[in-house]
Amino acid sequence: MSTEPQIPRAARTFISFVALLRANGFAVAPEQTTAFLAAIALLGPRDLDDIRQCALATLAPPPERRATFDRLFDLHFRGSEAIVRDDESEDEETVRLQEEGRGDEEPLLSDDANESGLAATRTEALVERRFAQLSTIDALRRLAREAQRRLPRRRGHRRMRARRGPFADLRRTLRDSVRSDGEILRLGHMKRRQRPRKMLLLIDVSGSMKSRTEDNMKLAHALVQATGNVEVFTFGTRLTRITRALRLKRREQALSAAAHLVSDWDGGTRIGDALQAFLAVPRFGGYARGAAVIVVSDGLERGEPDALRDAVATLSRRAWRLSWLTPLATSPGFRPQTEALVAIERFVDDLVDGGSSASIVAHMLALGRRRAA
Amino acid sequence: MAVRSNIVGIDSPEALEKALRAAYYLADEGLATAAYLGLALGKPLLLEGAPGVGKTEAAKAIAAVLGRRLIRLQCYEGIDASAALYEWNYPRQMLAIRQAGDESIDIYGETFLIERPMLAALRAPDSTVLLIDEIDRADQEFEAFLLEFLSDFQISIPERGTVRAAERPVVVLTSNRTRDLHEALRRRCVYHWIDYPTAEREARIIMMRASSVAEATARAVVAAVEKLRREPLSKAPGIAEAVDWAEAATLLNRGGARWPDAFKRSIGVALKDEEDLHFISPRLDAILAEATA
Numbered sequence: 031m032s033t034e035p036q037i038p039r040a041a042r043t044f045i046s047f048v049a050l051l052r053a054n055g056f057a058v059a060p061e062q063t064t065a066f067l068a069a070i071a072l073l074g075p076r077d078l079d080d081i082r083q084c085a086l087a088t089l090a091p092p093p094e095r096r097a098t099f100d101r102l103f104d105l106h107f108r109g110s111e112a113i114v115r116d117d118e119s120e121d122e123e124t125v126r127l128q129e130e131g132r133g134d135e136e137p138l139l140s141d142d143a144n145e146s147g148l149a150a151t152r153t154e155a156l157v158e159r160r161f162a163q164l165s166t167i168d169a170l171r172r173l174a175r176e177a178q179r180r181l182p183r184r185r186g187h188r189r190m191r192a193r194r195g196p197f198a199d200l201r202r203t204l205r206d207s208v209r210s211d212g213e214i215l216r217l218g219h220m221k222r223r224q225r226p227r228k229m230l231l232l233i234d235v236s237g238s239m240k241s242r243t244e245d246n247m248k249l250a251h252a253l254v255q256a257t258g259n260v261e262v263f264t265f266g267t268r269l270t271r272i273t274r275a276l277r278l279k280r281r282e283q284a285l286s287a288a289a290h291l292v293s294d295w296d297g298g299t300r301i302g303d304a305l306q307a308f309l310a311v312p313r314f315g316g317y318a319r320g321a322a323v324i325v326v327s328d329g330l331e332r333g334e335p336d337a338l339r340d341a342v343a344t345l346s347r348r349a350w351r352l353s354w355l356t357p358l359a360t361s362p363g364f365r366p367q368t369e370a371l372v373a374i375e376r377f378v379d380d381l382v383d384g385g386s387s388a389s390i391v392a393h394m395l396a397l398g399r400r401r402a403a
Numbered sequence: 404m405a406v407r408s409n410i411v412g413i414d415s416p417e418a419l420e421k422a423l424r425a426a427y428y429l430a431d432e433g434l435a436t437a438a439y440l441g442l443a444l445g446k447p448l449l450l451e452g453a454p455g456v457g458k459t460e461a462a463k464a465i466a467a468v469l470g471r472r473l474i475r476l477q478c479y480e481g482i483d484a485s486a487a488l489y490e491w492n493y494p495r496q497m498l499a500i501r502q503a504g505d506e507s508i509d510i511y512g513e514t515f516l517i518e519r520p521m522l523a524a525l526r527a528p529d530s531t532v533l534l535i536d537e538i539d540r541a542d543q544e545f546e547a548f549l550l551e552f553l554s555d556f557q558i559s560i561p562e563r564g565t566v567r568a569a570e571r572p573v574v575v576l577t578s579n580r581t582r583d584l585h586e587a588l589r590r591r592c593v594y595h596w597i598d599y600p601t602a603e604r605e606a607r608i609i610m611m612r613a614s615s616v617a618e619a620t621a622r623a624v625v626a627a628v629e630k631l632r633r634e635p636l637s638k639a640p641g642i643a644e645a646v647d648w649a650e651a652a653t654l655l656n657r658g659g660a661r662w663p664d665a666f667k668r669s670i671g672v673a674l675k676d677e678e679d680l681h682f683i684s685p686r687l688d689a690i691l692a693e694a695t696a
Contacts, residue, residue, distance in 0.1 A: 059590040069440045073416070080436070083416070087437035090594035093451065093580075187481020200493035204500075208510070212500030310635040312453060316581030344637065344678070 041067055044081075047106045051089065054102055062089050078107055166245050169387040170252040173394065177256035180398040182322045182350070186225040195221030227350060229253070229260045229394075230317050232308070234327030235292060236266040236299035242357055243295065245387045246326055251276045251284050253394070261317045265304035266294035271314070301327060301370065302337030309344055322397050323349035326384050328356050331370035339373040346377040355384025355393060415439070419468070428457070428464030429600070429608050437595035438465060447553050447574035449589060452597035455641010458577040459536055461597070465575060466532035475534045476520035478541035484548060488558055490517045511562040525558055528572035538588075539578040546585055553591050600642065602629060608642060613650040620656075624649040627666065627694035628673065634683060640673040648673040663691045 037045065048063045069084040082103055091099040189197055199218030207214045231253065233246050250262045254276040262273050275287035289295075309315045323345060331338050346352045354374070358364065360383050366372050375381060383389040413419050419442075420435035430438065434450075438461070441448035448465075450458040466473040476487055496510045518526070524533035538546065552558065553574065557567040576592060578584055600608060602625045609621040624645055632639045640648070651669035660668060667687060674680050683690075 057586050057590075059586075062590050065440075065444060065446065065593070068444055072440065072443050073436075079432070083433055083436035084440065086433060087440050087593045087595060090449075090589045090592070093596045096596070187479075188483050201491065204491075204493050204496055204510075207497065208500065212497065212503075214497075306635055309637065313580050313582070315637075316579075319581075340678070340682075 043107075044070060047085070047103070048089070050102055050106055051091075051099070054098065056089070056091060056095070056099070058089055081107065166248065166387040169391040170248060173249070173252050173391045174256050176395050177253070180395040181229070181257055182227040182397040183224045184227045184320070184350070186223040188223050189220040190223045192219050192221040195219040197221065226257055226259045228317065228319075228321035229257070230321045230323045230349070231260060231262045232305070232323070232325045232327070233262065233264045234266065234299060234301065234325075235264045235295050236330075237296045238299065238328050238330045239326075239357070240296050242326075242385070246390075247285055247288060248281065249387050249390055251281050251288075254284075255279065261321075263308060263314070264288075264292050264294075265301065265308075266297045266299055268292075268294045269304045269307045269314075270294075298332050299327075299330060300333035301329065301331050302333045302335070302339075302341055305341035305345060306337055309341060315348070318345055318348040320348075320350050322351050322353070324353045324355060324394065326355045326390065328358055329354070329366070329368055329371040329374070331368070335370050335373045338370050339377075342374040342377045346379075351379045351397065352377065353380040353382065353393060353397070354378040355380075355382055355390055357383070357385035359383045360385050413439070413442075413468075422468045423461075423464050426464045426467040427611055428460060429604055429611065430461065430464075431600070431604065434461065434595050434597060437593050441575075441593040442469075442573065444593065445571040447576055447592045449576045449578065449584075449592035449594045450597055451578045451580050451584075451594070453599070453639070453641070454579050455639075455643055456597045456599055457642050458597055459534065460642075462532065462534040462536075462575040462577065465573070466534075469532060469573065471529075471573070472527075472531045473534055474520045474524050474531050475536055477536050478538050478545070480540055480542055482541045482545050486519060487521050487545070487548075488519050489522045489560060490519065491515055491562075492517050516560075516563075521552060522558055522566065524572045524574070525556065525566055525568045528556075528568045528570045532573045532575065535574065535576045537579060538576050539581045539584060543585070546588055550585075550587055550591065553588070599629075599632060602626070605642065605645060609646050609649045612646045613653075616649045616653050620653055621649055623662075623666070623695045624652070627690055630690050630694065631673070631683065636674070636676070636679045636682070638674070638676050638679065644673045644675075663688070663695050666691050666695065 044067060045063065048058050048066065051058050065088040066084060069088050070081060073080050073084060075081050082100075085103060086099075189195075189199075191199060191202065197220040199220045202218035203214060203216070206216060206218070231250055233243075233250060235243050235246075239246075250272070254260050254262060254273065260273065261271070262276055264270050264272055270292045272288040272291050275291055276284050278284035278287055309318075342352070354371075356371070358367075358371075359381060364381070364383075366375050366381065371381070380393065382393055384393075413422055416432065416436040416439040419439045420430050420432070423430045423435065423438075438448055440446070442465075450461060452458055463473055491511070492515045496515050499508055499510055499515070520533060524531050535549070538549070541549075555567075556571055557565050559565040576588075599605070602622075605625045605628070606618070606621045609616055609624060610618060628640050628645045628648070648666070648669060651672045652665045655665040655669055656662065670680065670687065674683065
């Protein structure tokens, strides 16, 4: 059944605007189109700004894509010559660390830093690699298998029926008691449901972590697939949210989508600035609240150790548990050497080995055994 | 789509803006349009924005304009139907059963039903405004449950049947955007993103809210607050903080403190985080000097 003939001529331009939005990746439901038309009918299109307000209110573009939305609007209704580029949507999830004050874009990682950074990890990396290569697939399998049971959980507010529990199930007790004329023969119990705890994974993708980056990304993908309650960010010279990309089921697809988002692979590191940027965006900073926060980074900081220390302190207060997984901590008796790691040591709950997928997975799965806060 | 008549006497966004101003709320054009459309089309209004930009205040002002009671449902992680819809008064039911003896009683009668905000709004749609505050704090199951309510405006109580609103209630949802809301929820609503107001508007808000504050003071506060909001603070001062700051500084000034100093001493009203204060203190003098210049 076609409704085409019934669409009045005047409405066509609005409907084609919706089509343009859809073509540019905005999700607009049919009922929103209806509401858009109703809104215009209601206000009577007095000028373009009214139409823009109607479009904003009813088509509800996400705030971070507002600029694209406005450009499309102008293009459609004003015939503006502006070239519409939609790929800027990457900006929504990327926080650039280069700000005005830091315009002096130093080479991402200068040679001497490269030396000290890589030299420290090179020997370990060689030793680790064979082991890690062998066990990555096994580690991912283990994660998928045991995630449900062993990732950290928290007590929810909702109650469920239980044979034993701290709360009386008055509803059930009442229903039972009706059968015995109001006599309570058995008291029903309830307990609070266990729910998966939020997890936040912050992955260092700078040059000094290069040997681990691919495996870490695979691991992040496996974790997102195993439990829905994860947020994943990468950082180096920028901070990028890649959770949405990793939700794609097929690993190759997800990783290439993530690779497309991240633009600072194998560059320098400003961990402190990256974490500050993370905390400064309220929506991102909120992800850390009550979450099991896992930072996978060698802690080789190029920026100010002060910024790093403050950010980690804040993160630690927000998080349920803050784990720092570094490839440097291969032995149990590991003591941090770098200035940055020493500065943050007292704020992190765990400072453990992040040099192989097996050890990272083992740590994640062990988190669930910690006391639920 | 039917156009509702629940906004008698207000026939345009401009009229609504004026009415809101009379209720001491300065809405910009976008908010007035969205709120007007929400009311006229009978759709819930979803307001998003940073904490402290006046989302909840907007709902209160809308209720005042309509002359209705505001019912507020504060969301939290783990909120469930019994906190949002209704609950049975179990102790009273049990007592009634025991007292009834051989007589038959209806333990699911009206007297045993405890009304929670959503049910209250459904049963009195023309005298209430339902504010579902900080929906982003509730978990996703609750959001899904809300979808049903917002599309059909009905609630089913197994023991009593379905309660359906005779008229679509006015519903305002707010979100601080600590997490992404589901697309399905967004598209059922009329949407508006509230930004921090322009300097001009914020100064007017301050003077409207705190009548004792002089215009110069209001402008200085706005200039300082704008600078503070650009800093990476854990809690940037919202509009309410700006109003409080202007009032507190005025108070100190009357007590004898000189200008930049009065601002500085009352900074605790605007910034309420020890670390933020610590972070900003080296530059605070410069910021205030520039703002009061």
